[in-house]
Amino acid sequence: MxxxxxxxxxxxxxxxxxxxxxxxxxxxxxxxxxxxxxxxxxxxxxxxxxxxxxxxxxxxxxxxxxxxxxxxxxxxxxxxxxxxxxxxxxxxxxxxxxxxxxxxxxxxxxxxxxxxxxxxxxxxxxxxxxxxxxxxxxxxxxxxxxxxxxxxxxxxxxxxxxxxxxxxxxxxxxxxxxxxxxxxxxxxxxxxxxxxxxxxxxxxxxxxxxxxxxxxxxxxxxxxxxxxxxxxxxxxxxxxxxxxxxxxxxxxxxxxxxxxxxxxxxxxxxxxxxxxxxxxxxxxxxxxxxxxxxxxxxxxxxxxxxxxxxxxxxxxxxxxxxxxxxxxxxxxxxxxxxxxxxxxxxxxxxxxxxxxxxxxxxxxxxxxxxxxxGPRWTLFPAQVPSRADSPVHVGTYLQVGLERLRKAQLTQDLKLEGIPLPDLADLLQLGRPVPLDPHERRFFYTLTLPEGTALAGKALRNAGLPTDILITAVLRRDQVIVPHGDTVLQPGDRLIVISTPEAMTAFREWLEAPVEPRGEA
CATH class of the missing domain: 1.10.3080.10 (Clc chloride channel)
Structure with missing residues (x-):
């Protein structure tokens, strides 16, 4: 045709x-x-x-x-x-x-x-x-x-x-x-x-x-x-x-x-x-x-x-x-x-x-x-950086990340072994929090690390994260990273986080706050 x-x-x-x-x-x-x-x-x-x-x-x-x-x-x-x-x-x-x-x-x-x-x-x-x-x-x-x-x-x-x-x-x-x-x-x-x-x-x-x-x-x-x-x-x-x-x-x-x-x-x-x-x-x-x-x-x-x-x-x-x-x-x-x-x-x-x-x-x-x-200059602004950044494939990468967490037995400890991974990935892809423990009000969240955030370029051990924020996985392009203290985050990373609603709201606001330039010593 x-x-x-x-x-x-x-x-x-x-x-x-x-x-x-x-x-x-x-x-x-x-x-x-x-x-x-x-x-x-x-x-x-x-x-x-x-x-x-x-x-x-x-x-x-x-x-x-x-x-x-x-x-x-x-x-x-x-x-x-x-x-x-x-x-x-x-x-x-x-x-x-x-x-x-x-x-x-x-x-x-x-x-x-x-x-x-x-x-x-x-x-x-x-x-x-x-x-x-x-x-x-x-x-x-x-x-x-x-x-x-x-x-x-x-x-x-x-x-x-x-x-x-x-x-x-x-x-x-x-x-x-x-x-x-x-x-x-x-x-x-x-x-x-x-x-x-x-x-x-x-x-x-x-x-x-x-x-x-x-x-x-x-x-x-x-x-x-x-x-x-x-x-x-x-x-x-x-x-x-x-x-x-x-x-x-x-x-x-x-x-x-x-x-x-x-x-x-x-x-x-x-x-x-x-x-x-x-x-x-x-x-x-x-x-x-x-x-x-x-x-x-x-x-x-x-x-x-x-x-x-x-x-x-x-x-x-x-x-x-x-x-x-x-x-x-x-x-x-x-x-x-x-x-x-x-x-x-x-x-x-x-x-x-x-x-x-x-x-x-x-x-x-x-x-x-x-x-x-470079990637900035393109005739077609609807392009996304990679497959991992496309809404078409985000669910797939989330499933891979959650599977890595299952193998690490983290999700079993949180009593998630009965939830199908595709369903869990779909909810996270839509930006919806997934409850983990109703008594302690902890949830799974996803967020994308913005440009210019204070967290970018820092190892997790030096990031000063609140105790009620737990980053369980980092999705970076086609990589799924189970983070540790030496993991350095980059702008554009998609994070799977465990937290409470109040702590997550404060965490998002902190990430989006402008970084103040340091004065000279």
């Missing part, structure tokens, strides 16, 4: 783009934004990028997405992109494909776990079709859920099958060929690797700049006291004005990227295109226009790669004529940093270029870019 939706979307986008071409900037993007704004009155969930909303649905709403997204999101995106708004096709199609998966789960009356697999499978089909990268699409939806290098392996097989099917459907209409047909050397020379590592560092900086600008523009537009439906038109007007001077920054932009690669304009023009694309994307999507962030990332990463490749060729003659390689590797490095998907990004670029010659350079540049950008 995702494949057929992608086919229909591609045909509709071509038709709408041709229709708006008669109007052109600056009026066309503003009119497109106005049309999108009117649709938002009926379907406000179609505003902005789509991937983040799929990630949020996976973690927070058991994969449930509204049924009207299946058609409303492609409609608003066709108008946004066809009128000249800057963005990609993948975000809307991912959200639409995920909504189709959620709809099928309703029809088949599947469980919550099966629904989540269906949602990711629908999203993988959309990416596999539009980028003609089925393996990359499957890995992407499994990797994009987390900021650290983790995968949702339970969904991988379903995502692969869906991506292959959608790819076959889409290719039957438009042919089976790489998205970017560029001339790339089939040889990999070790002496070029330092240049690719440098490219990764530059792409990390570019990704951080893009995310910072996008958040700034989005925040300012959200703060405007204007009706929601008017903001896409305002953003479209700004985009149209920019497009009058730099038309290559409008729309998806892949054609402009290849034109720059082939015609070698001055580096100043390349820099202007990058800046203009940053702005047009931020105003299109930040104002509520409907488009994806993957496409602009490909454009910006590729343009940065062309610029670095040309500069490298001037400094090191052996690197002359390698702009195409730097462009493709730059795409992978930029998105690895911006989306926290280093492995999926290089797989997708390999499929999009049709050659494995970029595997080693792409892995190097992507790893450098991913490492330098």
């Amino acid at each position: 995702s494949g057929f939706v992608t086919v229909a979307f591609t045909l509709a986008l071509e038709w709408v783009t041709n229709a708006f071409a008669y109007i052109g900037p600056p009026l066309a993007p503003a009119l497109g934004g106005l049309a999108v704004g009117l649709i938002l009155l009926y379907a406000p969930e179609t505003a902005g990028a789509g991937i983040n909303k799929v990630v949020e649905a996976y973690h927070r709403t058991a994969g449930r997405l509204r049924r009207r997204i299946t058609w409303a999101k492609p409609l608003t995106s066709v108008i946004s992109l066809g009128s000249g708004g800057s963005g990609g096709q993948e975000g809307p199609l991912v959200q639409s494909g995920a909504a189709l998966g959620s709809l099928l789960a309703d029809i088949l009356r599947l469980s919550e776990g099966e629904r989540r697999v269906m949602v990711l499978s629908g999203a993988a089909g959309a990416i596999g079709a539009v980028f003609q990268a089925p393996l990359g699409g499957a890995f992407f939806v499994s990797e994009v859920l987390y900021r650290r290098l983790e995968f949702e392996t339970e969904a991988l097989m379903g995502a692969i099958l869906s991506a292959i099917t959608a790819y076959a459907v889409y290719g039957s209409f438009f042919g089976f060929h790489p998205l970017f047909t560029v001339s790339i050397s089939g040889e990999m020379h070790p002496w070029t690797l330092p240049a690719y590592a440098l490219l990764g560092a530059v792409e990390a900086g570019a990704a951080i700049a893009f995310i910072a600008l996008f958040r700034f523009v989005q925040g300012r537009l959200e703060a405007l006291r204007l009706p929601l439906w008017t903001k896409p038109a305002l953003g479209g007007a700004v985009v149209g004005l920019i497009g009058m001077g730099v038309p290559g920054a409008l729309g998806v932009g892949y054609g402009e990227l290849l034109r720059v690669l082939e015609t070698t304009p001055p580096l100043s023009w390349v820099l202007l295109l990058i800046l203009a694309k940053l702005l047009t994307t931020s105003f299109t999507i930040g104002s509520g226009g409907s488009a994806g962030l993957f496409g602009p990332s490909v454009f910006i990463g590729g343009m940065v790669g062309i610029g670095v490749g040309r500069l490298a060729g001037r400094v090191f003659p052996g690197l002359e004529g390698m702009e195409a390689e730097f462009m493709m590797v730059g795409m992978a490095a930029f998105f690895a940093s911006a989306a926290k998907t280093p492995l999926a990004s290089i797989i997708q670029v390999i499929e999009m270029s049709g050659t494995y010659a970029l595997l080693v350079p792409g892995l190097l540049a992507g790893t450098v870019s991913y490492a330098l950008s």
